[in-house]
Amino acid sequence: MSIPAVEDSWARIEAWLARHAPASHARLRPPASVSDIEAAERTLGVGFHPDLKESLRCHDGVDLQQGAPTLAYYGPPSSVADIVDSTRFLRGIGADVEPDDVLDEDDEDYDELATYWHHDWLLITLGIGWQSSDGLFLSCRPGPNWGRPGRYFDEDIPSFTAWPSLRHVLADYADALENGTTFDGRTPLAVDGVLLWDDEKTTVPDPASPLALAAAAGEPEPEPPAPAEPDPVPGRKAEGQRLLMVRVRRSSPPAPPPMQPDVVFVAGITPEELLRRLGAIPETLRPRGRQRARESAIAPWAAYRPMVRAGTLGGWAYATQEGAYGTQDGVAAQLLRPEVLRRASAGTRAVALTKRGPEVSVTLTEDGVPNPEQARRVESPRENHIPVVGPAQTVLGLGADPWPGSSAAYTRLLAGLERDFGIVYRPDDDVAAELTSALLLPVLDDIDEDAHQYVTEVRDFDLAGLVERTPPQRLRRAIAAQLTRLAAETRIDGYGEVADAVARTGRGEPVDLTPDGPLDLRMRTVAAEAWAARQLLRGPGRWSEGPVTQEDFGAWVIRAEALRALREFVRLPVRAAAATILHQRMSVFWRTELAADLRTP
Template sequence: MDRSWQRIETWLAEHAPSTFESLRPPASADAISAAADELRMKFPADLVESLRRHDGISAGPALLSFPGGDLPLDVDGILRHGRMSQWLWNRHSEDLPDETYWHPKFLMFADRRVTPDGLVLDCREGATFGAVGTHLKGSGTSFGRCPSLAAFLHELADGLEHGLAMGWWRKFVPVVWQETLLWEEEPQSQPVPRSLREVAATVSAPAAPEVAHDPFPVVAEEGWAGEYASFCLSFVRGLVESELLRRFGALADTHRPRSRGQAQADAQRWTTGLLPVVRAGRCGQWAFGIEEGHRGQGSRSEVLRRLSRGTQAVSLSFSGATTMSYYEDGKLVTVYDTRRSYQPPGERDPFDIFPQLPAHGSAAGRLLPDGRTSLGMLALPTERTPLLQRETLRAVCRVVSDHFGIDLPPGALTGELASAQVLPVLPGLDGRYRPPTELAEYITAAPEARLRTVLATQMCSLAAETGLDTYPEVIEALPQAGQDERQGVDDDSPLGIRLRTVFADAAAAWSLPRGDDGHLLIDHSEREAWRHRADAAGALVDALSLPAREVIGSVLHQRRNPNWRAEFMDQLGETLHEHRGAPPRERQARTPAAHARKRRSTQ
């Protein structure tokens, strides 16, 4: 144990001195013994030795973490976790599935600080005493990879010295940035993922539909929602059915009349790509589209903007909660949502337009005086909850009917209607990821033109890493990410259709459908490859539309090369280093192997 810690300390002091400074002084033997006594647990000897070397880490920006992000706990943290887990065990042990989920003799010695996941030691007497395992809230605790904390730290020392990948299910390699140790996921070779459409082309008959599980009960009743559980019903003034379906993103070769049952079946067959189905009809001046399930396309802002261009669109969706969205000429007017009683910027108060809407209940999120939002009070479900939810839904339906003069006759949704499968339109502009904290100052100081050039280069690298650049439409569009004038991505352009197809293939793969023989049609590695490719497609949409500073974080966040920080700084060039007054490579991230090459070249 001492030898492993000495190696770790030596490496950190040379390569990552800021992280080295986060190591705390030793814990006292009395504190360790008192914690073990309170928990009525025998601590493994190597845990005691480790705490006698370093009592966890100090708070700060350059903390020592283990591969995957787990942070070593001090004695007080170990005791705090132990108290909580034993209290939960005594209170809820009968509800735990088995001891593979948790046991009162499991001891957490490293955690994520913001989640209940972490690294644990098996303190049960027997052959497994002292083994290191992982605990994940959703799946439980698993052992078998590392027999002791001493072996774990020995492996950590080897990984740091030789730049080796470490981890359980995912592997991470050590990277140094600004004298701080970071862990980056080891890039894996990506398979060329097949789409369900490609697999379907090899079979001669349509597959049986998958069984859909809707958590909300069906309540047979009169009115729009009769006999539906979760659904989305969209109305657009002045359109014919074919134009409504086109705006939804309908595929031309899937147009045909469908009953409700046929639409459900087609939406749940893997041989049709698991694409959603919209059925369409007319009532007076309004065309309507009906979708079954809790993820209706008509509830998406991007779809409602298309539906309402040059006219009005109102959408009702129900999945326990009721949502009514109103758009005019491609712009949001208001949203009524039983889950929140406040309006984000850009939304009008729905009660100003529809005074008869039912008031929000106590469980709805609210806006706090400091500008934050509250999740509201926890409303425990009762036997009447489904009935109250349906009462609210019926009230909202009446308001929409009265305000817009929509008279949907009984039975209008039950028979055959014009319909089509839809290729979902592109997601809205996101820019969800802020620039990495460690690069924020450089990104802020960079001229927009220079940053956009770097963004385009980074986007090309991301496309290559994820296979997004295998499509000619993408290759043609990538240079546009570096141009000052960008047109964005039109849903119906060749590039838009290509990216929509990528998103649809990724969504279908995520469900891991199986064939009639029970075997997976798309395996886990292909599903991951589709996820990475779809994420890159979203970043490309943003890069072709948003300012560079708003999208650079999304692109950098997804890079697969562990040395992306150094690559980014190289591309940013001398301009920023002159601004900062630092040599070009002084603060760049390097793997330990790169550090070794630098030392050899210096010698």
Template structure:
């Protein structure tokens, strides 16, 4: 039998398990108590006979230290790799996976002509010589680490199994290296699969620990230092080919061209406001004043695709009689957002119309609230759509044209109906041809998601419901505010001058002013926009490539974390403490947040005289 070279690398398995036992006994005794006693050599031999295998020496040595792990809160698992399996699980999982392989993948692993090649060893759903030595996060034979007991170059090597993906070898050459890595992680707080070990209330836990760039550059500032690109002139239409003359004869050429595909109609998202001017409408939507100027549709779209825009939306605005209108020209649509419509319609009326693929919507608002005049059109296969007005619905048929011809026809019909319904005389083609006042939008603060307003969420292996049940509301809010202060410190959000005063007000139990126009609201809107500008490209977008990134990936991560902290601040400022807690605790960067929360709760009780 050929042994893999990795079998001789690393300390003996028994030595590593002794280190693990000692650490758990000292820091996580509950978890230590869930490690089973050693298996006996007789039991190991019985399992080998049943499976028709000779277990590799490292596996035998591990089983003779602990025969797996008992299931329970705080069971000592190896991060996402899961708990170590005992003999009973090894046999049961091997028989199950062999059966699945034989019935579903009967041809896997039949050919051995490639011999020692790594690809040949892994060219199977499951091999009879593999054993699942850890059981994944679900404690089932669905994922985990396996060791191969197949004779050859890879004998004793450790791989990763997941029943929805192809198997692969890991960075660990042998099981002794896995156990040694477990011991090293515990003693030196080293990450395994992106998590670090944490001892809390006598239990071993694994959690993420993140660090960020302390002073990331601002994408919006860098974009502001970039000149706005000018759209190139339209490409000239190529001239038809000239006939060629040969002596007294002329060679005529006939060029056959198919009918050109009809262009996609110009049907932008629209928002109208009665009695406002274009400048006031854009101000209410959130356009940055320094970017305001007249632009053609072509210039607006060209400029929005460059670094100058920092991935901010761009809108153009004009007038239609006594109504102002704004067009979603580039970026994420703003005119349809309820947050925007409430603000635009304050003290007046607003109407929004947009097409989103197969769906067209028309909504009306009055003085910040929906006015009830809503029409929704959804296209159906074959050009059939459903038109809904209030509770009434009927099916209508439209013609052909672009990808969603029925939706395009519905959009055109609804635009034409605006004059009769609201007195809005609007011509999309005229708006497309005009130079209109325009600018980049700093999006308004988004509404908090509805689930956050209903019930607390559970995350990061923490029983939040139990904490809420046994903690006085005043104590919980004070401790949560302390956690928020820690969060803003570790993410860098607290470096912005608007944040510390808000935290001080929360600590005193006072309300925090938080609107789109006050300094704190503008700061949070800016942080959210910075995070959006720093996101890695998601591939091609409609109308061109994603704008280039102006900051590094690490700087982008720092802005994402600041944005999460900003969202957590909003949750604490606007929601009861039990509903706000998940947003704060799930955003913490330190893996020691549980211990710090315990300290913050004790300090809050002491300060409140509890």
């Protein structure tokens, strides 16, 4: 199929803009003069490719004002002056950062992309920020890539696009405008006389469930102890050659880090009640020793959900988080989260001792309110890097305690619990004890009530103007309708309790978000699915065949975010919830649908 000439594609672009986006059409600049183009070539010492010359002879870029037409993420077309300024700027940076071992261009192994900025590249758009930090470049270097567009971004290496020429870029751009198809992954829209670009989001309808896969795997049973070796028979002599074993004394290996789990103590309740408050999953409740709990916590069965064991000390119930947890282990630490401590301390008080690398802290929460006067926090440097031969060289000391200062601080703060609260706890004392334990379905993060209060624009939409000119009740009904559409797009309305809640928002009725109620548990379960899917895709996981795909993970994240939007609609002022709901909408036609919703009485 033949590719239209540059001027033919520009004629189609102009016609579409004039008809559908006249404000953007007005930002097209007049043609560049031949003399201006030739002067730019002399200034830069580069012959412009014929496609670029033809494009500039149609329009010398655009006026960089509101409503200017852009090439989606690649930004507005550059004028001749923009090309000169950007190229000079990028050449200057390239001269400062260019490595000394770049091959000569005559070398057969020379790679044009191996430079920061090649002398014969021209930045022909101004990127998403309307400046020289990113955009499309055009190679004007004679050779196999002559006239080929590439992508430049200042935080990444340059690369050539799939388009073989600028003619192909402009032809695809014209096709996208005329047919409403995507260009560089974005869909063109004409809104209030302006060309906008938006992302049409998609999701898989039935993502693979990490939690279902975990349930099918089952909790591993402890291995039986190995049989003892038989005693040698006295008086029997081995025949033939004998192997002589010589014991060689070696230096003792470094002592392993001490056992110092995160622990929370809650006054006046039972271990079973404490587990419930922490979010224990009933079907995982059973007695476990520490070793069993830790092995189960890292098995596929756990699906990156936290494992805790609970016991009693005097008038306190206590719980410890078991197994590896923290950012690098994929299991979130629970006992330092304010949401968790607020639940645990309801009607009583909770004391938590936690250790996160260099930081050890004690917190007191009384009936959901932190008491800063009783808080203690100690930070210590990392010390498990040992010097080796050579100046300023170190290696990681395997097996050593990486935070000996933190370990000492933990011991001191643990002793302080006896003085301040009468709590006498020794982590080594309950190693073998079969304490009641369970996996947790983590409680939801708090909603930041201030995060969206001052959002004025969402996806190039004037949210502040909408809020200002729309009566509150009408605005709430319209955003509730948007929430209903979001629920359908993301498939969360397939959950009965969610469908009921969404219907209630549409009728202006209250929604029950009681902790541990059906809707709360559904939201937490979906959040746990998204978390587990993320961890399974982070690197070498615990699943041998990788049954969860990137598409599955994306679907769970979309569902979790949509459920968060529902929470915000129930909990926050409509303006704050609107920012989240409109941002999450998957259809690019949400603006048209919102206009219709606002007209509904």
